[in-house]
Structures are given as structure tokens and as C-alpha cells.
Amino acid sequence: MAGVTASDAGTPIRRESRLSWLWQLLGDPLGAFGLFLVLVVVVSAAFADVLAPYDYKALDVKARLGAPSWDHLLGTDNLGRDTFSRILHGGQIALYVALVSIGASLMLGLILGMLAGYGPRWLDNFLMWIFDSVRSFPVIMFALAVITVVGPSLETIIFVVIATTTPGYARIARASTLATKNTEFILAERSLGAGVWRIMFSHLVPNIVQPLLILCSMDIPVVITIEAGLSFLGLGVKPPTPSWGSILNDGFGFIRNTPWLVVAGGIPLIVTTLGFTFLGEALRDVLDPKLKKDR
Amino acid sequence: MPELLKADGVRVRFRTSGLVNALLKGIADPYIDAVMRVSFGLRQGETFGLVGESGSGKTTLGRAIIGLARAQEGSIAFEGQELVGLKDAQYRGVRRNIAMMFQDPIASLSPRKTVRNAIAEPFRIHGIAKDLGEEARRLLRLVGLHEGFLGAYPHQLSGGQARRVGVARALALEPRVIIADEPTAGLDVSVQGEILNLMNRLQRELGLSYLIITHNLPVVRHVSDRLAIMYLGRFVETGATKDIFAKPAHPYTLGLLAAVPEPDPDKRRDKLELEGEIPSLMNRPRGCEFHTRCPFAQAKCRETAPEHRKVAEGRWASCHYPFPDPADARPVGPAAA
Amino acid sequence: MNANGGDRVLEVRDLSVSFRTGRGVVRALRHVDMAVPRNKIVGIVGESGCGKSTLINSVLRLLAANAVVGDSSTVLFRGDDVLRMNDRQLRAMRGQKISMVFQDPMTALNPVISIGTQMADILYRLDMTAAGKRERAADMLAQVGIPDPMRRLDDYPHQFSGGMRQRICIAMALMMNPALLIADEPTTALDVTLEAQIIHLMKDLRARFECSMLFVSHNLGLIAELCDEVVVMYAGEVVEQGEVHDLFHRAKHPYTQMLLECDPARIEKASRALPTIQGSVPDLIDLPRGCIFGPRCPKRYEPCDASPPGTYGVNAIHSARCFQVRDA
Numbered sequence: 001m002a003g004v005t006a007s008d009a010g011t012p013i014r015r016e017s018r019l020s021w022l023w024q025l026l027g028d029p030l031g032a033f034g035l036f037l038v039l040v041v042v043v044s045a046a047f048a049d050v051l052a053p054y055d056y057k058a059l060d061v062k063a064r065l066g067a068p069s070w071d072h073l074l075g076t077d078n079l080g081r082d083t084f085s086r087i088l089h090g091g092q093i094a095l096y097v098a099l100v101s102i103g104a105s106l107m108l109g110l111i112l113g114m115l116a117g118y119g120p121r122w123l124d125n126f127l128m129w130i131f132d133s134v135r136s137f138p139v140i141m142f143a144l145a146v147i148t149v150v151g152p153s154l155e156t157i158i159f160v161v162i163a164t165t166t167p168g169y170a171r172i173a174r175a176s177t178l179a180t181k182n183t184e185f186i187l188a189e190r191s192l193g194a195g196v197w198r199i200m201f202s203h204l205v206p207n208i209v210q211p212l213l214i215l216c217s218m219d220i221p222v223v224i225t226i227e228a229g230l231s232f233l234g235l236g237v238k239p240p241t242p243s244w245g246s247i248l249n250d251g252f253g254f255i256r257n258t259p260w261l262v263v264a265g266g267i268p269l270i271v272t273t274l275g276f277t278f279l280g281e282a283l284r285d286v287l288d289p290k291l292k293k294d295r
Numbered sequence: 296m297p298e299l300l301k302a303d304g305v306r307v308r309f310r311t312s313g314l315v316n317a318l319l320k321g322i323a324d325p326y327i328d329a330v331m332r333v334s335f336g337l338r339q340g341e342t343f344g345l346v347g348e349s350g351s352g353k354t355t356l357g358r359a360i361i362g363l364a365r366a367q368e369g370s371i372a373f374e375g376q377e378l379v380g381l382k383d384a385q386y387r388g389v390r391r392n393i394a395m396m397f398q399d400p401i402a403s404l405s406p407r408k409t410v411r412n413a414i415a416e417p418f419r420i421h422g423i424a425k426d427l428g429e430e431a432r433r434l435l436r437l438v439g440l441h442e443g444f445l446g447a448y449p450h451q452l453s454g455g456q457a458r459r460v461g462v463a464r465a466l467a468l469e470p471r472v473i474i475a476d477e478p479t480a481g482l483d484v485s486v487q488g489e490i491l492n493l494m495n496r497l498q499r500e501l502g503l504s505y506l507i508i509t510h511n512l513p514v515v516r517h518v519s520d521r522l523a524i525m526y527l528g529r530f531v532e533t534g535a536t537k538d539i540f541a542k543p544a545h546p547y548t549l550g551l552l553a554a555v556p557e558p559d560p561d562k563r564r565d566k567l568e569l570e571g572e573i574p575s576l577m578n579r580p581r582g583c584e585f586h587t588r589c590p591f592a593q594a595k596c597r598e599t600a601p602e603h604r605k606v607a608e609g610r611w612a613s614c615h616y617p618f619p620d621p622a623d624a625r626p627v628g629p630a631a632a
Numbered sequence: 633m634n635a636n637g638g639d640r641v642l643e644v645r646d647l648s649v650s651f652r653t654g655r656g657v658v659r660a661l662r663h664v665d666m667a668v669p670r671n672k673i674v675g676i677v678g679e680s681g682c683g684k685s686t687l688i689n690s691v692l693r694l695l696a697a698n699a700v701v702g703d704s705s706t707v708l709f710r711g712d713d714v715l716r717m718n719d720r721q722l723r724a725m726r727g728q729k730i731s732m733v734f735q736d737p738m739t740a741l742n743p744v745i746s747i748g749t750q751m752a753d754i755l756y757r758l759d760m761t762a763a764g765k766r767e768r769a770a771d772m773l774a775q776v777g778i779p780d781p782m783r784r785l786d787d788y789p790h791q792f793s794g795g796m797r798q799r800i801c802i803a804m805a806l807m808m809n810p811a812l813l814i815a816d817e818p819t820t821a822l823d824v825t826l827e828a829q830i831i832h833l834m835k836d837l838r839a840r841f842e843c844s845m846l847f848v849s850h851n852l853g854l855i856a857e858l859c860d861e862v863v864v865m866y867a868g869e870v871v872e873q874g875e876v877h878d879l880f881h882r883a884k885h886p887y888t889q890m891l892l893e894c895d896p897a898r899i900e901k902a903s904r905a906l907p908t909i910q911g912s913v914p915d916l917i918d919l920p921r922g923c924i925f926g927p928r929c930p931k932r933y934e935p936c937d938a939s940p941p942g943t944y945g946v947n948a949i950h951s952a953r954c955f956q957v958r959d960a
Contacts, residue, residue, distance in 0.1 A: 193387040485891070492908065
């Protein structure tokens with residue numbers, strides 16, 4: 001092409017690996033440790049059926065309140081059920097509640113937040129009014145009220161969590177949308193004729209979802225503790241379905257003679273909470289460019 | 296030559312406070328006029344420059360043409376089709392004919408889309424089924440970029456490279472008019488020339504018309520056929536670029552031209568042409584809106600606003616006392632005394 | 633402080649700065665020699681990536697943690713080596729003896745503190761009454777052309793326009809009567825008529841305050857307008873420096889010549905085909921063997937590819953890093 005003296009136009013650029021953030025995450029000791037803990041919890045919950053040495057419902061009244069031994073790694077409870085198997089299955093319940101409710105909150109919060117930020121003013125005011133009202137309820141009080149009305153169940157817990165965490169996600173999504181919607185690339189899309197839905201899902205979402213994902217990772221342990229707490233109070237899953245909270249509760253009555261039951265119920269909670277929190281903080285450092293260290 | 300794009304009495308207003316708020320505080324007119332009744336025409340194959348400082352309304356006028364800002368009054372017609380008052384959906388067709396390039400070359404690309412996707416986007420938006428990969432390669436070739444950039448993200452590009460991607464994207468739907476907002480902003484001098492040469496070549500090859508929005512007078516002198524100088528949302532002077540640069544008719548134009556430093560230490564200026572700053576749009580001066588800064592202002596200028604009237608063949612100016620023979624850059628009439 | 637800086641306020645000798653990065657060592661500055669004589673304005677001009685900001689940061693010793701400064705490098709400020717100062721000396725130098733005006737007046741001022749308080753805070757080392765400091769601040773505001781300064785001291789940055797804010801930044805920079813003022817693209821964020829006003833103000837202040845200035849800009853017009861001497865930088869090297877008339881009328885280095893040619897403000901006749909510089913800035917990790925500008929230079933000949941050129945003098949203060957000057 002005569003006359004085109006492409007200056008810096010000629011040199012192709014180095015590709016950045018799509019997974020570079022993963023290597024950075026693993027390079028951060030706290031992040032790597034968090035990821036390891038999370039993987040342990042997830043794998044043990046996912047393969048609970050294979051890993052569990054006993055049926056978690058199987059009663060063995062003769063062996064009740066047994067101390068840890070090679071037969072029962074973490075001992076048995078007051079009905080003679082194997083605590084280790086119950087903890088593995090309890091992990092399933094905990095993760096199920098956490099992932100379903102946080103996943104739903106994320107989707108719902110993202111959509112409502114974008115609508116509030118990108119939509120007309122009245123819709124924004126209306127949605128913010130609702131979010132603020134919901135957020136002003138104390139979580140546990142709200143949970144107790146709902147459970148009193150509809151009765152305790154896994155679904156009730158999930159509903160309560162979705163209702164109380166969605167406003168947080170929506171607020172962040174709205175703030176990011178407001179900050180992004182008048183940037184030049186959104187104007188450029190509009191000038192090409194892109195419609196509202198295309199702009200929201202194709203251009204806004206990838207630019208605002210990261211802080212939400214970090215929040216998710218920080219919220220998962222909170223939800224797991226809420227589930228455990230409600231189950232501890234007997235307002236969560238129904239027996240004989242195991243939950244870390246109900247294991248704690250079972251152990252609580254025998255804490256003087258058989259303390260290992262409480263310990264066994266508490267450790268997975270601690271591990272999960274620490275794991276997700278470390279992972280979340282490391283993710284935030286890696287993904288948030290404003291916090292990036294000079295490299 | 297017929298005018299491809301014609302603006303007539305365009306006025307763009309922005310609300311400064313909520314309606315309820317304005318009512319409570321007793322503000323009768325809670326609006327500012329970013330663009331105040333301007334008219335111009337853009338011919339096929341022509342480059343028209345909109346020049347002004349920040350707050351002059353030049354960008355708002357550009358955005359009103361492509362429908363990103365709403366014109367409240369007047370008419371904007373593309374090939375006879377009225378654009379003012381069109382609904383967003385109706386505007387889609389127009390956007391195939393008029394494309395816009397934004398100020399910041401990197402920020403105007405979606406940060407998480409590759410160059411390939413950025414260039415294919417216009418085809419996707421308008422549902423045009425083509426081999427998008429092939430189209431992207433063709434457009435990159437057209438703007439002189441290597442194919443290796445297809446997989447690059449905006450932050451990996453230099454300003455000049457991102458600007459080329461911007462040009463490729465603007466060209467995708469084969470528009471007739473391109474509105475270029477500060478096409479050389481943030482570029483180094485040597486790269487600036489490359490982008491302008493590229494735009495010039497494309498204009499010749501594709502018969503494009505450009506509306507160039509800029510504050511860069513040295514650049515606009517080389518690239519535009521005609522100019523409009525804007526101040527507080529109005530045109531203060533319009534005419535052929537070479538005439539305006541040779542003989543400015545309006546004192547503001549003179550001041551703008553004098554403010555550009557010459558890259559020659561022998562031509563240093565000791566005198567300042569324009570004092571003061573642009574007044575706020577919320578508080579427009581009475582009479583001629585430039586009189587607060589005009590070194591030649593007279594009593595009449597403080598009282599009555601001048602019309603945008605013809606001062607010579609092909610020249611219009613909004614001034615009561617335009618420079619008749621501005622070769623010596625001094626007005627006759629009362630100011631000369 | 634000893635007075636042996638001679639007539640040079642700032643003297644940079646053989647300054648090399650590299651940055652260790654994941655991709656390799658970026659050699660951002662290589663063997664930079666330049667000086668700011670007393671009461672002179674020295675302009676630094678160059679395109680993005682030429683090392684202007686690294687040079688300023690070296691002078692203030694504000695380099696990032698991954699920076700490595702060459703062993704033989706010295707940055708003498710009034711005779712003292714900045715690179716070998718301790719923290720206390722550095723702090724004393726930065727606030728009192730060298731001050732800086734930044735590019736963006738919108739972000740250089742603290743938005744929640746009144747102008748008067750910010751200005752008086754600069755004088756914290758001086759033994760003065762609060763009223764005295766205020767008076768000094770008001771006086772400085774008047775000097776930079778802010779009307780009604782005594783009353784405006786209590787205003788906040790957002791109550792001033794962009795041009796006024798840059799004037800305030802300049803007033804603040806002059807509060808301690810610094811020996812060296814560094815202005816980093818001080819008008820880039822301003823409109824052209826305001827730019828002209830600020831440049832006018834700087835010329836005016838220079839006549840009244842005895843202050844040497846390092847003026848960084850990519851705008852050749854401003855350099856020509858304001859500076860006494862000019863340093864042209866390209867890809868981390870000083871390629872040419874000299875007196876402003878010599879540099880604009882008798883440039884020796886091909887890069888300087890082309891840079892001047894490219895400026896649309898220098899081209900007399902309106903033209904659609906603008907000159908450009910072919911090629912692109914080299915990768916500072918992987919430098920060419922010969923002259924740094926060699927790959928883009930239209931006047932390249934045999935010696936250019938073999939080894940990098942040294943600095944060759946044209947006259948006492950005009951020199952260029954080009955073999956053609958040696959062979960001329």
C-alpha cells in the first residue's frame with residue numbers, strides 16, 4: 001500500500017496468557033493456601049459418597065459416643081453414627097446452600113443493579129428504596145421471622161440468604177454501572193446503534209462483574225456460618241440430614257465427656273471460612289488493577 | 296454541491312437540576328444551552344472543522360448529530376431525512392451512514408474485547424451476516440495495522456494503534472460521514488501525522504465526509520476545508536479555513552490564533568491577546584457574549600447581541616465590528632481610536 | 633549548604649536508570665548528561681516513552697522500588713549529590729529547594745482543604761505567625777494574578793476554574809522561593825487561551841523571582857516560547873541539546889530535525905500530506921546495537937549500525953549524539 005508508512009503499526013504484540021491471574025494467585029502464599037483449603041472442602045463434599053466410610057444415617061447404638069479410633073476416625077455421636085461421614089455430607093449441605101444462594105444473589109443483584117444504574121431515574125429510586133428497606137433488617141431476626149411463618153427447611157435458609165444478600169450485590173453493581181455507563185466505550189457502542197440489552201450484557205457485565213465475584217468469595221463463609229447457626233438452633237435442615245451446625249449442637253450436649261464431637265463439627269467451619277476468606281482477599285489483590293503492585 | 300448533512304438552528308439543552316427541585320428553589324429555567332441555534336452544512340467529500348475551547352459545545356453538537364445528545368430545537372438532516380426527534384430504533388439506520396470516533400482512542404474500546412471483536416461489533420449490532428474474521432482482517436489492512444493485532448486487548452495498544460482500530464471500526468459499515476472528536480488527542484507529533492494522513496487517504500479513496508471536532512488549530516488548518524469557531528455554544532465565525540487563518544474576522548478567532556505558540560524562538564510574543572476565562576453557561580453575558588473578554592468591545596457590544604451575518608463572500612461572523620481587512624488585525628471604526 | 637554548585641543549579645552526569653520487570657530489564661535512561669544553569673529555563677522535549685518522567689523522578693529521587701541507578705551516575709543539586717542524600721536531606725531538598733508544578737491542576741490540590749490552609753502548610757518549617765503565613769499566601773496569589781486574594785484564601789479548589797487552579801499551583805510552588813522549579817507539562821490540561829496566559833505568567837514571574845526552571849513539554853511551540861536551552865530526548869537518551877535558537881534553527885540530530893518537521897504548526901503552507909517519522913520507538917529491553925535512532929533514521933550510514941555514537945559538540949553548549957556531527 002503506497003504511502004502508508006505504518007509506524008508502530010507493524011509489530012504484533014505479545015500475548016498475555018489468559019490464566020496469568022491464576023499464576024499470580026498461586027504466587028501469593030495466602031492465596032495458594034486459601035485455594036488449597038477451598039479445594040479440600042469442595043473435593044471432600046463432592047465425593048462425600050465415595051469417601052465416607054459409613055452411611056451417615058446408619059445407627060449403631062452399641063458404639064454411641066465412641067472416641068476417635070481407626071474404625072471411626074472422628075468417633076461417633078450420641079446415636080452411634082460415624083461423625084467423619086456426617087461431616088463429609090454436612091459439607092455437601094453447607095456448600096449447596098452457599099453456592100445456590102450466593103449464585104442466585106449474584107445473578108439477581110447484577111441484573112437489578114444494572115437496571116437501577118442504567119435504567120430511568122424512577123426505576124433507580126424505586127429499586128434503591130427496596131434494597132435499603134431489606135438491608136435495614138437484621139439477618140437473624142429476619143430469618144427467625146420467616147422460619148416461624150413457613151417452617152424450617154433448606155429452602156427457607158436459601159430464600160433468607162438470597163433476600164438479605166442480593167441488595168449488597170445490587171448496590172455494588174449499580175455503583176459500577178453508574179461509573180461505567182458514561183465512559184467513552186459505552187458511548188461508542190451507542191453511537192454504533194447497540195441496544196440497551198446488548199450494552200448491558202455484552203459490555204457492562206464483563207467490566208463490573210469482578211468486584212462482585214470477590215464479594216461472592218467473601219460471602220460464602222458467611223452463608224455457611226448462617227446455615228450452621230440456624231441448624232445449631234434447630235431451625236435449619238431436618239434430621240437426620242447432617243449439617244455442621246447440627247453436629248455441633250449434638251456434640252454440645254455432651255461436651256464434658258466427649259469434647260471431640262464439638263471439635264469435629266467446628267474444624268470444617270473454621271477451615272472453610274479461612275479458605276474462602278484468604279482466597280477472596282488474594283483474588284481481590286490479583287483482579288483489582290487499582291490495588292496491583294508495581295511489577 | 297449538495298449538502299449531505301445539514302444542521303439548521305440546532306439547540307441542545309441540558310437540565311441542571313431536577314424539575315421538582317427547580318420548582319422549590321424558584322429557578323424559572325433549570326436548563327443550560329450547550330449548543331445555541333447553530334447551522335451548517337457538510338458536503339460530500341468535504342472536511343468541516345468545529346473549533347473551540349472546552350465548554351464551547353463542539354462535542355455536544357457532534358453528539359447531537361449522531362443522536363447521543365438530544366437536540367430540542369432546529370433540524371439536522373442527513374440526505375434530506377430529518378434526524379431530530381427520531382426514536383432510538385429509527386436512528387439505527389442513520390448510524391450505518393454516520394460513524395463517530397471518540398476522543399480517547401483506548402478508552403473508547405471496550406476494555407475486555409479483543410481488537411477482532413471490537414471491529415466485528417458493528418456487524419453484529421446491525422445483524423449483518425458476513426465472515427467477521429475476514430472483514431476484521433480487511434479493515435485492519437485498510438488502516439495499515441498488522442493482522443497480529445486481532446487478538447490484542449485495548450490496554451496492550453499504543454495510542455496510535457488504538458486510534459487506527461478506532462478508524463477501522465468507524466469504517467466498518469461503510470458510512471458516508473465520520474464525526475471525529477479530537478482525532479489527534481494524546482498522540483505524539485510524529486504519530487499524529489500518520490493518523491491524519493491515513494484519514495486523508497481514506498477520504499480520497501472512499502469519498503468520505505469528515506466533521507472534525509478539535510481545539511488543535513495547527514492541525515485543523517491542514518485538514519479541514521471549512522471551519523466554524525464556537526464560543527459558548529454559538530458559531531462566532533464560519534468560512535473557508537484558509538481565509539479564516541489568513542484574515543480572521545472575529546476578535547475571538549484572532550485571539551485563538553494568537554494564543555497558539557509558534558515553534559520558533561524568534562517569534563516570541565510579549566503581548567497577551569485574550570485575558571480572562573470563558574464565562575459559565577449558567578451565566579451568559581448580556582449583549583455579545585464575548586464582550587467580557589473582547590479587547591475591542593464597545594458600548595453596543597454590552598447591550599445587543601450580534602447576528603451571525605455575512606461579512607464577505609463565504610464568510611460569516613457574529614460581531615458588530617468585524618475586522619474588515621484583518622490583514623493588519625486591527626479593526627476600523629471606534630476601536631481603532 | 634555549600635555554595636559550590638557554581639552557576640549550575642542542577643547538573644545531571646551520566647545518569648542511567650533501569651527498571652527490573654517481569655519481561656526483563658527496561659533501560660529507561662542511558663548516560664544522560666544535562667544541566668540547569670542559574671536563572672535559566674531549560675526545556676525537555678520528547679515523545680512518550682522518551683524518559684522525561686524518569687529523569688524528573690531521578691532528580692527528586694522518587695523512583696519506583698524496582699529502579700536501578702547506574703554506579704557512576706550523579707545528580708548534583710547545588711553541588712550535593714541527590715542520589716547519595718539521606719532521608720532528612722532529601723525531605724529538606726524536595727519541599728524547600730525544589731518544587732514542582734504538575735500537569736493536572738484538578739488533582740494536584742487537596743479538594744477538602746481550603747487554598748489558604750494548603751498554602752500556609754507549605755511554610756510549616758518557617759518560624760512565622762499564622763497571620764504572617766496567610767499574608768504571604770495572599771501575596772503569592774496576587775503575584776500569580778488571582779483577584780481579591782485575601783478573601784479567596786478561604787475558598788476550596790473546586791471554587792476555582794482550571795486556569796485559576798494552575799495559577800494557584802504555581803503560587804504554591806513558589807512559596808518557599810525554590811532554587812529550582814520543575815514544571816511537568818503544566819499547560820497540557822488547559823485550553824489554548826489559558827495556556828497562553830499561564831506561559832505569559834511564567835515569563836513574568838521569571839523576571840521577578842530569581843528561579844531556575846526545568847520545563848517539560850511535548851509542545852515545541854511552548855519550548856520555543858519560554859526556554860533558554862533545550863534538551864531533546866529520545867528513547868531514554870539525550871540526543872541533542874543546546875541554546876534554543878541553535879536548536880530550532882540549526883538542529884543537528886536527524887531526530888530533532890524530523891520532530892521539528894512533523895509539527896503541523898511549523899508547516900507554513902496548508903498541506904494534506906503531513907510528514908511523519910517512519911518506524912517506531914525501540915523496545916527498551918532489547919536495544920539496537922548501534923545508534924538508538926538508527927532504525928528510523930533516513931541519514932543512517934555505516935558507523936551508525938556498528939556502535940552507539942558518543943556525544944559530539946557543535947559549540948560550547950550545543951551537542952548532539954550523532955556520528956554526522958563528529959564527521960562534519
